[in-house]
Amino acid sequence: MALLEKLNRDGFVLVPKAFTGEQLEALRTATQEVTAFARSGKWPDVRTLPKQFPPWKIDGPNPAAEGIWGVQGLMHPDMPHQAEFIKTYFSEAIISPTLELLQCSQDDLVMELFNLLVRPDYDFELRWHRDDIPATATPEEELERLNKPAFSAQWNLSLYEDPSLVVIPGSHLRARTETERAADPYEKVLPDQLVVKMEPGDIVFYNNNILHRGVYDPKIERMTLHGSAGHVNGARLRARNVLQHGLRTWIDRLSFEALDEKDRAMAEHMRANLVKMGQDAGDVGYSLQG
Known part of the structure; x- marks a missing residue:
């Protein structure tokens, strides 16, 4: 069964062993160093515990002091190992299935997000959610959004065994x-x-409005790259979900x-599409609360 057929039927599709050997080891090394960098307070843009959705608390001398579960902005120009992350985001293994x-x-294609999800400092779970439809939505409001094209390919790339995603x-x-x-949430x-x-x-590629949650064990190592790319025709729908992560400040x-x-050349064009999306969107706010 083709990737698209599986995605349309189930809401997700797994691509096994897309990264192996030296590629995988290089990414493990890079993400371990980036995570240590963030936990020590040297990278301000982190997903702080126990908050599920942006904006996260990123002020103070060490935003990671009370624990983190993710590191934001892997393609940021000041990010250690940025070149390795850029090569991954624009790699054939990601772009071809996208x-x-x-x-x-x-x-x-529109350049979107590229972040890192890591082992939390204590037991942590995400509540059941759809990424861009609030839990307060009526059935009619849910269907109104779900019946529109997704206009994005969102994915997780696991560098270690990862049973965190529940769909x-x-x-x-x-x-x-x-x-x-x-x-209960x-x-x-x-x-x-x-x-x-x-x-x-x-x-794993998945429709970000599938009903899903995450369950994370602090005793199990986790380095899972979390990214997405969009379709230019969905810029209006995708703007808030993407721009709430602060890309405008460094793109x-x-x-x-x-x-x-x-x-x-492909990357420059994808960035230009993102910049245009930001210019057209204005102030987008945040998709979800909590």
Whole structure:
């Protein structure tokens, strides 16, 4: 079954062993150093515990002092190992399935997010959610958004075994059931839920409005790259979900010197599409609260 067919049916699709060998080891080294850098207070843009959604508290001498579960802005010009992350984001292993899933050409792609999800400092779970539809939405409001094209390919690339992502297959095609709507936000088990068990080097692409959550164990190492790319036709729909992560403050300083000439041209075009999205969108606020 083709990737797009699986994504449309289930709301997610796994690409096994997309990164192996030296590529995988280089990314492990880079993410370990970046995480240590962030935990020591040297990188201000982090996902702080126990907050699930942006904006995160990033002021004070060490924003990571009370614990983190992610590091933001891997392509930021001041990020250690930025070249390694840029080569990963624009790699064939990411771009090729993205083009297949979005059914578009490279000219249609919009540069979006690239972050890192890490082992939290204590037990931490995300509540059940859709990334850009609030829990307060009525069934009619859910369907209004779900019936529109996703216009993005969102993915997780695990560098170690990662059983953190829990999804309800097919929930991107419908409003929540009465059981789902009435459930505790941190309900351990919902009908038909599935734990996506990822091996090192696997990528899972998923519709970000599938009903999903994350469950994280502080005793288990986690380095999972978390990114997305958009379709230019969905700029209006995607603007808030993307721009709430603060890319506007540094996107103009981004260099693609680590890429070869062909990939650099693609990257420049994707960035230009992102800049235009930001110019057209204005102040976007935040998608979700909490």
